[in-house]
Amino acid sequence: MDRPVGDRLGRWLAAWTQPGDIYLPLTMVDSGNQVSSGSVAFATVYGDMVDTALDRPAAARMAVSGTQDGDLLHLDVQLANTSGTTLSAANDATLTALVYLENADPSALPEVLRAQVFPITTLADGATRNFTLEVLVNELDPTRIRWVVIADYRPGGSRGAYDTLQAVAGP
DSSP: OOSOOTTHHHHHHHHOOOSSOOOSOEEEEGGGTEEEESSOOHHHHHHHHHHHHHHSOOSEEEEEEEEEETTEEEEEEEEEEOSSSOEEGGGTOEEEEEEEEOOSSTTSOOOEEEEEEEEOOEEOTTOEEEEEEEEEOTTSOTTTEEEEEEEEEOTTSSSSOOEEEEEEEEO
């Protein structure tokens, strides 16, 4: 909340429809397909959200490879749209690259340090397109850089919650 990176907070806010105050922590799965706010039995609630997400079929196929060249992380993405709808600016379709560092302590939660949002101008259902995403990673330890690329859109058009089509993590 204090230092939002990328578009993830906006995704959460687009999905929250309950009246009243919002309390930390904010949790979100599948770009806003599921959200929660406030003190809950986190392991149970978030675990159930993840299990529900894993039961849903992907709405795209995506392959991503990443290479670092100096201060830039290059992510080559091949996205095949199997959503049943054309992805475009009309439904806010995007690719989002989130960059974080691998923690020495595996129980510590990673912090997203860099993000870049790339609009998908148009990709018809059944079509495949290649994208090259670049994220500035200066001052980050290259041996610890990890990334996630998320393809998402708004099924309701320009309003309502977003939903993840597919996500790939690396390296």
